[in-house]
Amino acid sequence: MSKKQQKSALSETESNPSSKNISAESARKIRNFRKNKFSEQELLQKLLHGDKTALGRGITLIESNQKAHQQQAEFIIEGALPHAHKSIRIGITGVPGVGKSTFIESFGSYLISKGKKVAVLAVDPSSSVSRGSILGDKTRMENLVKEKNAFIRPSPSGETLGGVARKTRESIILCEAAGFDVILIETVGVGQSETTVHSMTDFFLLLKLAGAGDELQGIKRGIVEMADAIVINKADGDNQKAAREAKMEFSRALHLYPPKESEWTPEVKLCSALYNSGIEDIWTMISEFQEKTKTNGYFNHNRLEQNKFWLFQTVNDYLKSRFYEKDEIKTALKEQLALIEENKTTAFAAAKYLLSLG
Numbered sequence: 536m537s538k539k540q541q542k543s544a545l546s547e548t549e550s551n552p553s554s555k556n557i558s559a560e561s562a563r564k565i566r567n568f569r570k571n572k573f574s575e576q577e578l579l580q581k582l583l584h585g586d587k588t589a590l591g592r593g594i595t596l597i598e599s600n601q602k603a604h605q606q607q608a609e610f611i612i613e614g615a616l617p618h619a620h621k622s623i624r625i626g627i628t629g630v631p632g633v634g635k636s637t638f639i640e641s642f643g644s645y646l647i648s649k650g651k652k653v654a655v656l657a658v659d660p661s662s663s664v665s666r667g668s669i670l671g672d673k674t675r676m677e678n679l680v681k682e683k684n685a686f687i688r689p690s691p692s693g694e695t696l697g698g699v700a701r702k703t704r705e706s707i708i709l710c711e712a713a714g715f716d717v718i719l720i721e722t723v724g725v726g727q728s729e730t731t732v733h734s735m736t737d738f739f740l741l742l743k744l745a746g747a748g749d750e751l752q753g754i755k756r757g758i759v760e761m762a763d764a765i766v767i768n769k770a771d772g773d774n775q776k777a778a779r780e781a782k783m784e785f786s787r788a789l790h791l792y793p794p795k796e797s798e799w800t801p802e803v804k805l806c807s808a809l810y811n812s813g814i815e816d817i818w819t820m821i822s823e824f825q826e827k828t829k830t831n832g833y834f835n836h837n838r839l840e841q842n843k844f845w846l847f848q849t850v851n852d853y854l855k856s857r858f859y860e861k862d863e864i865k866t867a868l869k870e871q872l873a874l875i876e877e878n879k880t881t882a883f884a885a886a887k888y889l890l891s892l893g
Contacts, residue, residue, distance in 0.1 A: 575607045579614040585652075585714045587686050594688055594706045612705055615712035620838070622711045623825055626732040628722045628758065629742030634768045638742060638808040639719055640679040645814045646717050652684040654715035658703050658722045658732050686715060700731045701852065704845060707735065733761045734841055737834060738821050741765045745774055745781035759785070760792050764802050764820060771807035778805050797833040799824055858893045867892055 581589035593615075596608040629635050643653040679685050688706065707718055720736055722728040733739050741762040759765065765785050770778035785803045795801070802820055806813035828834040858864060871885035880888075 575610045578607075579611050582611065582615065582709060582713050583618055587713070590686060590709055590713045591688070593709045594702075597702050597705045597709070608705070612708055615709050619708045619711035622707075622716045622718050623738065623821065624707060624718045624720060624736040625821065626720050626722065626729075626736035626739040627742065628729045628732060628740070629768070630744075633742045633744050634808050635721055635742060636676055638766075638768055638806070639721060640676045641808040641811050641814055642817065643679045643685055643717075643719065644682070645811070645818065647679075647682050647684045649818075651717045652686075652715045653679075653682075653717045653719065654686040654710040654713075655679075655688065655719045655721065656703055656706055656710070657689045658700060658720060658728050686710065686713075700735065701845075701849065704735050729758050729761065734844060737828075737837065738763050738824055740817075740821075742768050743781065743785070744769060745777035759788060762801055763795075763797075763799060763824060764804060764817070765789075766804045766806045766813075766817060768806050768808055770805040771810055771812065797824075797828050797837070798831055799827060799833075861893065863892055864889060 578589050578593060582593050593608070593611050596604045596611065599605065599608070627635060627639065639655055643655065646653050676687065680687055703720065707720070710718055720732050722732045739762050741758060741764070743765055745767050767778045767781050767785075782803045782805055789801050789803070792801075804813055804817055804820065806817060808814070825834065828837070859868075867889055871880065871889060874880040875882060875885060
């Protein structure tokens with residue numbers, strides 16, 4: 536592990552008391568917490584009282600593949616459920632380099648100044664390579680990570696996207712039960728992860744850069760269609776003119792899409808996260824979205840539909856995992872793969888045969 540990774544801001548939520556960004560009092564609490572072996576009942580109570588270290592340990596249990604830990608995690612999730620669902624869940628996506636970390640720090644710090652408690656969760660299926668570096672060095676979020684009312688957590692590394700997503704959804708429940716009323720779910724911004732984050736959030740925010748040549752590409756990818764708002768970041772200095780032009784382009788593009796079921800008309804905003812410009816305007820917009828969708832019933836309807844979707848997704852993932860774990864399937868799969876390589880069977884015939892064994 537490189538020095539850069541060792542000093543990642545993500546390590547802060549792993550409760551590393553050696554970091555200079557953690558106060559002496561916090562470090563003392565962490566050491567005391569580690570010395571004690573709490574039962575899941577005690578852990579749940581601490582979590583419900585807003586203990587961030589207990590929250591971190593609860594999420595660690597969720598991420599663990601050990602059967603004993605999974606049982607403890609289920610107990611904690613069931614205990615947390617009655618205290619959850621009291622937040623606004625905001626998905627944030629954008630290509631690497633768009634300034635997600637800077638935006639999250641600026642946005643999160645503003646929300647905390649308004650009395651909010653902010654949790655940041657990352658959905659990063661590529662983290663088996665980056666080890667969760669999506670949130671970057673602690674120097675990029677050094678202010679937010681020290682805030683009493685902030686909690687930052689990466690997704691587990693080395694997971695499939697489905698596994699990361701499931702654990703992120705359960706982590707959201709724990710964060711809400713711990714009193715965090717704004718949950719920011721960040722995605723790496725490439726591939727299927729945007730769709731996954733969209734399926735677990737109330738408001739989906741797309742960060743873009745002006746003059747990066749990806750305006751039309753973004754439209755073709757279909758991510759714009761999912762967005763409830765597009766924010767042109769880094770709209771400062773010499774880039775202001777290009778940012779205004781990009782805003783006009785995206786505003787015109789949004790009119791090409793059919794009206795949303797939420798009855799919300801997506802907006803395009805300018806922002807400079809580096810200089811905290813436009814941050815207040817973005818929160819005002821999200822608050823208006825929340826008020827509108829709660830009034831017309833879409834907010835709760837959307838969450839119910841998401842829960843149904845994740846029910847089927849969880850069943851599918853479980854059946855798939857159980858299928859491939861069977862010794863008979865493992866042996867037959869090797870045989871069928873060999874036959875495919877020798878052109879003695881087709882993929883469809885092989886699949887049909889394997890399914891007949893399952």
